[in-house]
Amino acid sequence: MEPQSHLFKQKAKEALDDANLARALKNMHAGFQVKRLKATEKLPEFQDLRERGREIKNHALENLDFYLARFEERVTEQGGQVHWARTAAEARDAVLKICQSVDAKTVTKGKSMIAEEIALNDHLSNAGIEPIETDLGEYIIQLRHELPSHIIAPAIHLNKDQVEETFRENHTQLDPNRRLEQVQDFTDEARTILRQKFQSADVGITGANFMIAETGSTVIVTNEGNGDLTQTLPKVHIVVASIEKTIPTLEDAATILRLLARSATGQEYSSYTTYSTGPRRPGDQDGPEQFHVVILDNGRSALLGTEAQDVLRCIRCGACMNHCPVYGAVGGHAYGWVVPGPIGSALDPGLIGLDEAHDLPNASTFCGKCAEVCPMKIPLPKIMHHWRVREFEKKLSPPRFRQGLALWGWFAKRPAFYRAGTAMAMGVLGRLGAKRGRFAKLPLAGGWTKFRDMPAPEGGTFQKQWAKHVRTRGGSRT
Amino acid sequence: MGKACSHARWVANVTSARDQILGDIRRALGGEEAPGHAEAEARLAGHPRGLIPKRAQLPTAKQAELFAAQALAAAATVAEVGSPDEVPEAVASFLAGHNLPQQVKLTTDPYISGLPWDRQPTLETATGRAEDADLSSVTSAIAGVAETGTLMLASGPDRPTTLNFLPDNHIVILPKDQIVGTYEEGWDRLRQQGAMPRTVNFITGPSRTGDIEQTLQLGAHGPRRLHIILVDTPD
Numbered sequence: 001m002e003p004q005s006h007l008f009k010q011k012a013k014e015a016l017d018d019a020n021l022a023r024a025l026k027n028m029h030a031g032f033q034v035k036r037l038k039a040t041e042k043l044p045e046f047q048d049l050r051e052r053g054r055e056i057k058n059h060a061l062e063n064l065d066f067y068l069a070r071f072e073e074r075v076t077e078q079g080g081q082v083h084w085a086r087t088a089a090e091a092r093d094a095v096l097k098i099c100q101s102v103d104a105k106t107v108t109k110g111k112s113m114i115a116e117e118i119a120l121n122d123h124l125s126n127a128g129i130e131p132i133e134t135d136l137g138e139y140i141i142q143l144r145h146e147l148p149s150h151i152i153a154p155a156i157h158l159n160k161d162q163v164e165e166t167f168r169e170n171h172t173q174l175d176p177n178r179r180l181e182q183v184q185d186f187t188d189e190a191r192t193i194l195r196q197k198f199q200s201a202d203v204g205i206t207g208a209n210f211m212i213a214e215t216g217s218t219v220i221v222t223n224e225g226n227g228d229l230t231q232t233l234p235k236v237h238i239v240v241a242s243i244e245k246t247i248p249t250l251e252d253a254a255t256i257l258r259l260l261a262r263s264a265t266g267q268e269y270s271s272y273t274t275y276s277t278g279p280r281r282p283g284d285q286d287g288p289e290q291f292h293v294v295i296l297d298n299g300r301s302a303l304l305g306t307e308a309q310d311v312l313r314c315i316r317c318g319a320c321m322n323h324c325p326v327y328g329a330v331g332g333h334a335y336g337w338v339v340p341g342p343i344g345s346a347l348d349p350g351l352i353g354l355d356e357a358h359d360l361p362n363a364s365t366f367c368g369k370c371a372e373v374c375p376m377k378i379p380l381p382k383i384m385h386h387w388r389v390r391e392f393e394k395k396l397s398p399p400r401f402r403q404g405l406a407l408w409g410w411f412a413k414r415p416a417f418y419r420a421g422t423a424m425a426m427g428v429l430g431r432l433g434a435k436r437g438r439f440a441k442l443p444l445a446g447g448w449t450k451f452r453d454m455p456a457p458e459g460g461t462f463q464k465q466w467a468k469h470v471r472t473r474g475g476s477r478t
Numbered sequence: 479m480g481k482a483c484s485h486a487r488w489v490a491n492v493t494s495a496r497d498q499i500l501g502d503i504r505r506a507l508g509g510e511e512a513p514g515h516a517e518a519e520a521r522l523a524g525h526p527r528g529l530i531p532k533r534a535q536l537p538t539a540k541q542a543e544l545f546a547a548q549a550l551a552a553a554a555t556v557a558e559v560g561s562p563d564e565v566p567e568a569v570a571s572f573l574a575g576h577n578l579p580q581q582v583k584l585t586t587d588p589y590i591s592g593l594p595w596d597r598q599p600t601l602e603t604a605t606g607r608a609e610d611a612d613l614s615s616v617t618s619a620i621a622g623v624a625e626t627g628t629l630m631l632a633s634g635p636d637r638p639t640t641l642n643f644l645p646d647n648h649i650v651i652l653p654k655d656q657i658v659g660t661y662e663e664g665w666d667r668l669r670q671q672g673a674m675p676r677t678v679n680f681i682t683g684p685s686r687t688g689d690i691e692q693t694l695q696l697g698a699h700g701p702r703r704l705h706i707i708l709v710d711t712p713d
Binding site: 024027028030031032043044045048049052056059062063064065066067068069070072078084085086090134135136137140153154155156158159160163183184186187188190191194195198199213214215217223224225226228229232233243248249250251252254255257258265267268269270271272273274275276277278279280281282283284285286287295297301302303304305306 | 494498500502503504517518526529533626633634635638640660662674675676677678680681682683685686687688689692693699700701
């Protein structure tokens with residue numbers, strides 16, 4: 001998809017004024033945070049498993065060329081085909097070519113963020129092939145011509161009344177007076193409509209949570225069962241996956257899967273975890289006749305060996321965004337690209353460029369919750385900090401910000417001036433604000449005082465107070 | 479500069495995407511030369527186990543209990559019978575309990591085929607892959623994983639995958655001696671049986687979605703009900 005991350009500030013502002021969005025995002029606390037906490041508490045080994053998961057992914061990344069080549073070898077041995085794509089364009093062309101080779105009219109799709117990344121739906125539509133999203137959330141946003149706002153709950157930004165409107169507008173073949181009240185009414189309606197699509201599709205496209213080098217298997221983890229119908233019923237199954245999804249063995253998958261569902265939805269295990277190895281075998285009564293894996297790089301290999309490499313450990317559980325105060329306020333669309341939230345802020349600058357995405361690493365309070373809940377122990381704030389430094393070096397931040405920082409830097413590097421300057425400022429502000437104890441307006445601090453009062457300083461600078469504290473406690477500086 | 483650029487483009491065009499991606503990875507990881515991958519080779523050959531949760535390390539007798547409790551927690555239903563002979567009756571009574579027609583589509587693996595279906599004359603059985611009209615299926619499983627109440631099913635000529643997903647009601651027959659503690663033990667069982675099957679399904683409870691207002695709803699696209707019949711096996 002075309003990145004819109006340069007519009008982050010404007011879109012975030014609009015999102016904050018959107019009452020429907022605020023209502024929808026409110027469900028996240030009970031829905032994701034509480035359930036995750038309960039699930040992790042039920043498994044005493046959870047924290048140790050995070051460390052194991054981290055080690056597996058690090059090992060896989062350090063041997064990625066080897067494991068990818070082995071994966072390809074195994075897929076080919078089983079009668080499948082691997083297609084390599086350096087760019088989004090190469091990946092969508094590869095998919096289109098396969099679809100055209102079987103004269104496909106319609107294509108069903110399981111939820112895949114890689115398919116979103118390469119803007120596959122538009123590419124297929126333009127070539128006269130109808131793509132049909134089958135994950136309920138993805139189906140809803142496809143009808144609404146929207147993009148997913150969350151990697152595991154694509155329609156999290158919507159409320160039931162909005163979905164009702166969408167279904168009534170689109171499912172005109174159904175009785176206009178039918179009941180659409182309970183969540184079950186919506187689920188049943190989508191189920192009935194999509195059943196016909198599953199059966200008539202020529203090609204099924206899914207993503208992959210993992211590619212297993214040991215066996216050449218691709219793995220999908222779902223709750224609805226749509227991914228399985230997508231890949232079992234049509235005569236061709238195409239998997240689109242990015243290079244970093246590769247892990248060594250089935251045992252490694254078992255370890256990481258103990259983390260995935262618990263971190264994502266707070267389930268012990270997702271309803272369906274499916275390992276696909278090659279096309280249907282002799283004697284099989286169902287399953288695809290062709291099995292293709294399109295492996296996408298699109299900027300990921302360039303992150304290896306850099307300070308941002310750790311983002312490639314991500315297993316796309318969504319825990320970081322589920323716990324992020326910024327995501328919780330602005331939702332996913334403001335981020336302007338496929339992967340939103342803290343992982344997006346850490347990953348997107350590496351994939352779509354800092355020029356486009358430099359606002360994202362700044363969309364953080366650095367509260368650290370994202371790193372705390374990440375099952376793969378990705379140091380998300382540290383990587384965002386890395387991008388902020390690059391942003392400063394590339395002179396992408398606003399001039400006023402840079403000037404202010406330069407001024408502060410000048411003082412900070414000259415302790416005598418710094419002490420004198422801050423002592424003077426504290427003194428003046430302390431006297432001015434002594435009466436009310438706070439400022440409602442302050443020159444040069446409008447960004448702060450526009451939304452809240454600035455407390456007036458009491459007493460001396462921090463350094464002065466600390467020195468006094470050390471003296472009275474009789475302690476020593478360590 | 480311009481020359482270098484066009485040279486790079488020329489190189490990119492003649493190098494295959496595969497070789498370029500693998501080469502880029504190798505260079506990024508620190509070297510033009512393919513480094514040794516002895517550790518990785520050993521990992522693939524030995525597929526060592528990771529950390530196994532304590533909850534899954536139970537005596538065999540306790541594993542069936544844990545399996546049933548976890549499956550129930552995942553919104554499956556569980557029935558127990560004393561011997562394989564009682565399975566057809568248990569299937570019929572599940573269908574009757576939900577006011578479902580007495581019709582099932584069966585897998586044709588030796589275990590399911592060997593059950594005395596003819597003792598339940600009102601129960602119509604058929605075999606083959608699932609079609610849209612099939613309301614209920616009966617399948618076997620490779621293993622039941624006690625850790626999370628998860629069923630492990632493998633595809634094969636006698637076990638079509640569609641039976642696990644298309645019908646509204648999926649009934650799985652699981653002899654208790656096929657219950658293992660962990661996913662890893664399940665993989666070991668499968669490895670003993672030979673090559674990796676085309677499809678391996680780990681199934682935990684019925685189909686569900688939380689995509690609308692984070693409200694849990696069962697029966698999204700796959701089965702609305704998952705019913706597990708545990709069959710007692712001699713110790």
